[in-house]
Amino acid sequence: MTWAKVAPVLMLVCSNVFMTFAWYGHLKHKAAPLVLAILVSWGIAFFEYCLAVPANRIGSEAYAPAQLKAMQEVITLAVFCGFSVLYLGQKVTVNQLIGFAFIALGAFFVFRNPLGVS
Template sequence: MPLNPYVTPILLLVVSNAFMTYAWYGHLKGDPKPLWFAVLASWGVAFFEYWFAVPANRIGHQVYSAAELKTMQEVITLAVFAGFSVLYLGEKLTVNHLIGFGFIAVGAFFIFKGPLH
């Protein structure tokens, strides 16, 4: 069965961002390790992120522009990060976060469906 170029990139970007969010922020929880260890461990996790991000962009570019793919990636990154920060790091989202995310969503709207040409 062929991969759906509309849906597959979104799913791959979600997985990709889960890896990258953990690589960048996972070391903030628990006992601090030496910086060199955190960098090497994060780099190792990020290696797997590329196995999802690169195919997502390659498959998605069949039907989406590069700007649309980048916008999707950023919106997915925020959604994954918001969940990660609440569920893994135990941080709270505030109204300011939600307002900021809303502005980013408005920007995404203009990339995909904006009325200006």
């Protein structure tokens, strides 16, 4: 397993933690002014970009852009589920899991190469 295959996964997981906090973390602080939520979220998102951009640059050595995007979506949903339960105190429903499974199935097909063509 090469660095170009492993690094993007690790970096995308970390970047998604930042982005999930940027997009949804403010929901626990609804009394804060919206402009403050926007500015704090924007600051958090900076760190997400510092990981996501290099992850895709490094990952492009081992994965096609569509594969990187599919990987990103599956990681995003996994991180979001954990965040939703652990930070927001929400329950993940069966319907949500089914929907996320369909997205993961789509990612499976993006990575599948039935004709052996690269």
